[in-house]
Amino acid sequence: MPSHVLILGGTAEARELAAVLAARRGPRVTTSLAGRVARPGVIAGDVRIGGFGGAEGLADWLREQRVDALVDATHPFAAGITANAAAAAAATGVPAVVLHRPAWQAGPDDRWHTVASLDTAADLLSSLGRRVFLTTGRLGLAAFAHLTDLHFVVRSVELPDPPMPPHTEVLLARGPFTVADESALLYDHCIDVLVTKDSGGEATSAKLTAARHLALPVVIVARPPLPHGVTTVPDVAAALAWLGLKTTGPSPP
Template identity: 75%
Template sequence: MSRPPSPHVLILGGTTEARRLAADLAARPGVRVTTSLAGRVTRPGTLAGEVRTGGFGGPEGLAAWLRERRVDALVDATHPFAGRMTSNAAQAAAVTGTPAVFLRRPGWQAGPGDDWHPAASLTEAAGLLPHLGDRVFLTTGRLGLAAFAHLSALHFLVRSVEPPEPPRPPDIRVLTARGPFTVADETALLREHRIDVLVTKDSGGAATAAKLTAARDLALPVVVVRRPPLPDGVSAEPDVRAVLERLEGLGLTGP
């Protein structure tokens, strides 16, 4: 008697949650897990299970990959700002009939003492800066600096996992680092560089939240870029445990 094929779960990764989910699934007997990375980070670290790198070629390419690799469930655990990938995932899952689960860590919430200035985009965030300060701590990643490149009168301290490429602001200092960061370290950094205003995306999570506490303690304004909305009809789970429960309900997490 032939054994049934192992359930195949495709994770669209690049986040801490995706890494944890892959490790959990790969440790379960009878489960095949593949993590797909966009390839924007050259040193992603070790991942459990199989790994593929690069794009799929839009929703049609992803749909073809789901069919060819006989994927039983798709988990979108990409960054909250990877809106195009999430849209592609939703379309490909619908076209192929593949069960899909979307994971989004909760966003940050302003509290007492916070001076937050919401922005709908990096371009809108750049427009707010001349009114908020001359020395900017920019933590929006290395791929969006073009939105700030015209602000020649401002000094930017930019922190990213890997060095950013042009176009970028002319007066810039780059720090390459990966979280988590402590409140003490973030406070010292803001003081050392005499920062007037912090700019961040609403990525959520604890790994990079310390900068928000440091900014509050120093009474600094924070420009917070809002997340893109999820595609129509898509809802998201808040953590790895909730995703595993959904996969268990589909019978895709092994015996």
């Protein structure tokens, strides 16, 4: 069993893993957040906020804090953090794993258009609809700012920063959301097309089900590739097993 686990967080899985480890009163657990959300919610164990200063800075922190297990539970699109974590783990010899939730899979009734980037998603929109539900995160709106003839409904935990499309309606909300919630939103706002990143998992998948029920097209931005050779696990239970801890029952909320 490790004595100090560093979790690179910002996801529901990171919060759940920290809660399980803290409840067992075993290893010290520290969750690191990038600091992009002002009110991240309650997280068990120690919490640090802010960057490390790249791979070298993270490697120094791992040594100074005597970390002997690193769990990268960041968002699937946090490619820079994941690359730095892999490099720091290799430099220090600290065992590391990426908690990489499974990607979404299209069903026979889905109308998905998979693209490689937000810019490509923006290029495709005019051919699919005029009213867009955009759930790609508040930091990616600049890719759509030039689309002056479309109306965007943007959902975000916090107010996004400009630039953004001129015809943008911002909905401040924090999930998870039910299929009924998402269906009502799409219907009430007369949405023609949904744009999202392939975050994977069940926490934000209700919008895909709602879009399927309403036969709406969905533009999905594919995930960036993982660094070569990293070890991955699909969920919290597998991360606990990797840490050498057995699951004995339901995880704390």
